[in-house]
Amino acid sequence: MPLYNDFTKHIENILPESSSFFNAIKEPYLKGIRINPIKSEYGLSLKAIGENTGSIKWHSHGFYFTNEKIAKNPLHNAGCFYIQEPSAMLPAAVTPIDENDIVLDLCAAPGGKSTLIGERLGNDGLLVSNDISHSRCAPLAKNIERHGIKNYCVLNENSTKLKNIFKEYFDKILVDAPCSGEGMFRKDAKAIASWMEKGPEYYIPIQKQLLDDAACMLKPGGMIAYSTCTFNIMENEQIISGFLANHNDFEPYFIDHGAIGVSKGLIGLDFCARIWPHLQKGEGHFLAILRKKGEKIPAKINFENPKLNKSENIKHVKDFIEENMDYNLSGNIVFHEDTAMLASSYLPDLSGMRLFRSGLKLGSVKDKRFEPDQALAIALGKDDVKNALSFDSDDINIVKYLNGESLDIPASKGWHLICVNNNPLGWAKSDGRRLKNKLAKGWINN
Helix, strand or coil, X not given: CCCCHHHHHHHHHHCCCHHHHHHHCCCCCCCEXXXXXXXXXXXXXXXXXXXXXXXXXXXXCEEEXXXXXXXXXXXXXCCCEEECCHHHHHHHHHCCCCCCCEEEECCCCCCHHHHHHHHHHCCCCEEEEECCCXXXXXXXXXXXXXXXXXXEEEECXXXXXXXXXXXXXXXXXXXXXXXXXXXXXXCCHHHHHHHHHCCHHHHHHHHHHHHHHHHHHEEEEEEEEEEECCCCHHHCHHHHHHHHHHCCCEEEECCCHHHHCCEECCCCCCCCEEECCCCCCCCCEEEEEEEECCCCCCCCCCCCCCCCCCCCCHHXXXXXXXXXXXXXXXXXXXXXXXXXXXXXXXXXXXXXXXXXXXXXXXXXXXXXXXXXXHHHHHHCCHHHECCEEEECCCCHHHHHHHCCCCECCCCXXXXXXXXXXXXXXXXXXXXXXXXXXXXXXXXCCC
């Protein structure tokens, strides 16, 4: 891997053991995977992962793995585990998150940190995942949906516009800031090319703006977690020290470095955390957690927001729920044209915002008939519906279903939830003789 003078000199200046660092980043990168506690039982997922090379210290459900075929396992389709670079698990795993928190993931795509936040919320509170790139919102939403998270909203906005809507609204905010990506050099050659094109200086104004806007959106008593996947002090400790100098209403939150096996921050900012590839089993990450002074403000629940879009099509959604489900959906059913979503009762009026998902996507009404969505299927449990069929992961019916084929299985007429080891994969509709495959196109194996 080619190294560059500015990068090399900076590492030599901040690390006495720089030779060990440079040797480490020439080694193969490490692969990580997280078991999703919302889904399958722990042991089943661990068995599916197969041989692993140990647990990840900073996340209790994280493992290093070598199984190249794990992404093709049906349990992966069902959201029972998530493949993620080990270091990237640090911010959402370490930040204190309570079940009823309202949490913003400000730069969320592709969704690894959002899914981990969703796990920790346990379908209580609210996860608001935002990304400024519209094209990146689709994979972001899909990853959240595959994880079985119900209490979410996906926005496609810049931070300055968000702060005008969400003033002192969030309990926790994750700012996984755009950065020069030095921590990804040995994993992704594109990271080196991007660094050569822009370098750290390009990102510093963006990082400062994101933190300042996040401060406006945070409640008293709340916390901001600021993270990057770069080693550069200018984008890490100096950003944090500058922020604290300009925001006397914030104070450091001290991370227990020893308990999770990470290093302390540099230039005297011991409360920050770092992952170095020559010291820890990860690619490189920086984390600082900052607390806003004051007492925590309880979240305001708006059970009936008169400004939420209503539609006569709600009747068709409720008819489907009554006929097919044994589960009460909590929130406000709203429509975007013919598509029904379940908006959290915590959400304020979002008129004028670029909404990618105002909540869990329930389905669409066509010709006065409701067609349930893939996201609804994955969010449910096998026992939440009146008709469900479950197969083992190696059953031929699971292979056929994930390939988009119909199943020659007699079943009662109507909608059925197809599951693998009791974990939902998607919908099928029976005519009494066979089950027509209703798996969403983007979820079918190629």
